[in-house]
Amino acid sequence: MSDAEIVHEPQLQVDHLGHELRASLYGRWTADQAPAVERCVADLGAAVGDERRIIFDLSHLDRLDTLGAWVLDRTRHDLGATGYSADFVGARPEHHILLNEVAYRGFQPIPVVKRNRLTDLLVDIGQSVVRAGKDFASGVSFLGEVVAAMIRVATRPRRFRGPSLVHQLELIAFRGVPIIALISFLVGAIVAQQGIFQLRKFGATPFVVDLVGILTLREVGVLLTAIMVAGRSGSSFTAEIGSMKMREEIDALRVMGLDPIEVLIVPRLLALIIALPLLTFISDLAALYGGGLVAWIYGDVSPDVYLSRLRSAISLNTFMVGLIKAPFMALIIGLIASMEGLAVEGSAESLGRHVTSSVVKAIFMVIVVDGVFAMFFAAIRY
Amino acid sequence: MLETRSRIVADTQREAVIRVRGLEVGFGERTIMKDLDLDVYRGEILGFVGASGTGKSVLTRAILGLVPKRAGTIEVFGENVDELSLASRKAIERRWGVLFQFGALFSSLTVKENVQVPMREYLHLSERLLDELAMLKIEMVGLKPDAADKLPSELSGGMIKRAALARALALDPEILFLDEPTSGLDPIGAGEFDDLIATLQRTLGLTVFMVTHDLDSLHSVCDRIAALGGGRIIAAGPIETMLASDHPWLKAYFHGKRARAAMAGEA
Numbered sequence: 334m335s336d337a338e339i340v341h342e343p344q345l346q347v348d349h350l351g352h353e354l355r356a357s358l359y360g361r362w363t364a365d366q367a368p369a370v371e372r373c374v375a376d377l378g379a380a381v382g383d384e385r386r387i388i389f390d391l392s393h394l395d396r397l398d399t400l401g402a403w404v405l406d407r408t409r410h411d412l413g414a415t416g417y418s419a420d421f422v423g424a425r426p427e428h429h430i431l432l433n434e435v436a437y438r439g440f441q442p443i444p445v446v447k448r449n450r451l452t453d454l455l456v457d458i459g460q461s462v463v464r465a466g467k468d469f470a471s472g473v474s475f476l477g478e479v480v481a482a483m484i485r486v487a488t489r490p491r492r493f494r495g496p497s498l499v500h501q502l503e504l505i506a507f508r509g510v511p512i513i514a515l516i517s518f519l520v521g522a523i524v525a526q527q528g529i530f531q532l533r534k535f536g537a538t539p540f541v542v543d544l545v546g547i548l549t550l551r552e553v554g555v556l557l558t559a560i561m562v563a564g565r566s567g568s569s570f571t572a573e574i575g576s577m578k579m580r581e582e583i584d585a586l587r588v589m590g591l592d593p594i595e596v597l598i599v600p601r602l603l604a605l606i607i608a609l610p611l612l613t614f615i616s617d618l619a620a621l622y623g624g625g626l627v628a629w630i631y632g633d634v635s636p637d638v639y640l641s642r643l644r645s646a647i648s649l650n651t652f653m654v655g656l657i658k659a660p661f662m663a664l665i666i667g668l669i670a671s672m673e674g675l676a677v678e679g680s681a682e683s684l685g686r687h688v689t690s691s692v693v694k695a696i697f698m699v700i701v702v703d704g705v706f707a708m709f710f711a712a713i714r715y
Numbered sequence: 716m717l718e719t720r721s722r723i724v725a726d727t728q729r730e731a732v733i734r735v736r737g738l739e740v741g742f743g744e745r746t747i748m749k750d751l752d753l754d755v756y757r758g759e760i761l762g763f764v765g766a767s768g769t770g771k772s773v774l775t776r777a778i779l780g781l782v783p784k785r786a787g788t789i790e791v792f793g794e795n796v797d798e799l800s801l802a803s804r805k806a807i808e809r810r811w812g813v814l815f816q817f818g819a820l821f822s823s824l825t826v827k828e829n830v831q832v833p834m835r836e837y838l839h840l841s842e843r844l845l846d847e848l849a850m851l852k853i854e855m856v857g858l859k860p861d862a863a864d865k866l867p868s869e870l871s872g873g874m875i876k877r878a879a880l881a882r883a884l885a886l887d888p889e890i891l892f893l894d895e896p897t898s899g900l901d902p903i904g905a906g907e908f909d910d911l912i913a914t915l916q917r918t919l920g921l922t923v924f925m926v927t928h929d930l931d932s933l934h935s936v937c938d939r940i941a942a943l944g945g946g947r948i949i950a951a952g953p954i955e956t957m958l959a960s961d962h963p964w965l966k967a968y969f970h971g972k973r974a975r976a977a978m979a980g981e982a
Binding site for chain 2 (some may be wrong): 364368371398399400405407427434437678679681683
């Protein structure tokens with residue numbers, strides 16, 4: 334066969350020779366020609382008539398790889414199973430080795446279990462409820478472990494990791510200031526603007542100062558800060574601890590006799606507990622500033638009037654209501670982030686899943702706790 | 716193993732599937748290799764040795780195009796990789812398979828799915844063939860069928876190497892790059908892995924480029940050995956050339972205590 338005649342496309346030429354059928358193979362029986370290879374084999378199945386014996390002539394074969402060899406041997410095997418006798422002739426030595434190496438064997442297909450959608454749904458719901466309950470229980474036990482570690486550190490202050498705490502404080506508090514100040518400023522401004530538009534109908538524009546002051550100090554400042562910190566720092570805790578877990582760094586700490594909770598989690602948690610009230614204070618100021626600016630521009634409330642009204646509208650406990658909540662929210666964010674981090678398993682996907690669920694759970698719990706506090710403060714008329 | 720070595724004919728007559736000329740690679744101020752020449756011939760198993768930190772992995776990565784080079788040419792299958800269009804570059808990438816040192820299996824996919832990734836990307840296979848071929852490769856590298864549905868995090872070190880080899884073989888490559896294939900395996904496992912590579916090389920007609928420190932592998936499966944030192948190839952040839960070399964590092968490497976033990980084991 335000259336170069337010009339070389340066929341790349343796999344081809345199968347069938348000759349009926351009385352009691353036997355001769356299938357001559359041409360071209361490349363390779364993986365990149367897979368659809369044509371399968372087509373050829375299907376054509377052969379259709380061409381088989383009364384013959385009992387089928388001979389595959391491989392002498393004109395241009396190229397054969399594992400896919401081609403597999404399909405050929407599978408066909409030979411299938412024909413054999415249906416009462417034909419099939420053989421290869423003229424195989425080149427390297428093709429022969431390959432055919433022997435792949436040697437068709439059936440693979441057990443994985444049984445597909447027929448599922449009932451309704452029971453699946455119920456099972457899913459049940460499992461979620463059980464999981465939520467277990468989450469809560471393990472959260473409480475984790476809190477216990479952390480408190481125990483904190484007490485251990487408190488009794489032996491030399492074991493406390495000061496540099497780590499300072500580093501975390503810088504990451505959480507200091508580097509978080511710009512974004513938290515900015516969004517608080519904007520939210521304060523938006524609340525004031527909407528307040529002015531709505532209150533103007535009643536001729537009560539000056540009351541926008543009370544609205545902005547009480548709302549931001551009691552609720553919005555701390556909520557915005559907590560949500561931002563959960564997204565910024567909670568996610569990074571989970572990712573850091575999770576990737577340390579994946580690479581056995583946590584185990585390395587353990588075998589060195591270091592308690593990972595003491596080394597990794599206590600400094601982060603303390604940093605959060607210190608940072609969140611500080612950030613809340615900055616958020617409060619930024620929101621009041623934004624509100625004041627909008628009240629001045631849209632509502633003609635001059636800064637002097639704004640400040641004097643603000644002084645009469647709020648008292649120290651308005652401010653304290655917001656601030657008291659901050660450490661609790663910090664604790665929740667830190668606990669959830671650390672637990673999710675420690676729950677990471679080997680795969681990259683698991684890391685992603687736990688970081689997501691860390692942020693989602695933390696934000697959800699922050700809002701729930703905020704609601705509980707609101708009811709509590711209302712009950713004690715604070 | 717003698718018959719594999721007797722296949723070697725004069726180097727000049729053989730087709731070089733990889734030809735590196737005057738390669739220079741460096742990071743920042745540091746030059747890792749300079750004026751490096753290397754040939755890998757079709758159908759051979761080339762063992763690639765060198766002290767830690769001399770740039771064995773860097774050279775491999777430079778050939779694979781993962782590390783930029785400063786000067787020199789790299790020809791793969793006779794084509795200069797710098798002058799290739801994107802499509803022909805992709806076509807070349809289909810013709811080589813790489814086993815990374817730590818497997819680099821995709822951690823969120825099962826072993827079978829890992830093997831199927833390149834097949835799905837490049838081939839048009841029916842689901843049935845896709846499954847059968849993946850299972851075939853998994854069995855060819857000596858894994859049990861039940862390993863197919865496991866995640867990489869559930870595998871032992873040796874199984875990860877085998878699974879990664881199955882993925883490297885997914886497209887029936889012509890060149891197989893192995894980065895320390897036997898590191899982290901016990902001696903028996905390492906020996907089995909060497910035999911596996913030799914068998915696959917024979918049946919699939921592979922050219923194997925193997926970075927290794929394993930003296931047993933060098934003795935038992937490699938047709939030719941290239942040694943890297945001081946940023947260039949200090950010697951290349953069959954094991955006899957290495958043993959006869961006067962280069963101090965090669966002498967220390969091939970005549971050290973461990974080398975003698977490997978030789979004794981062979982004899």
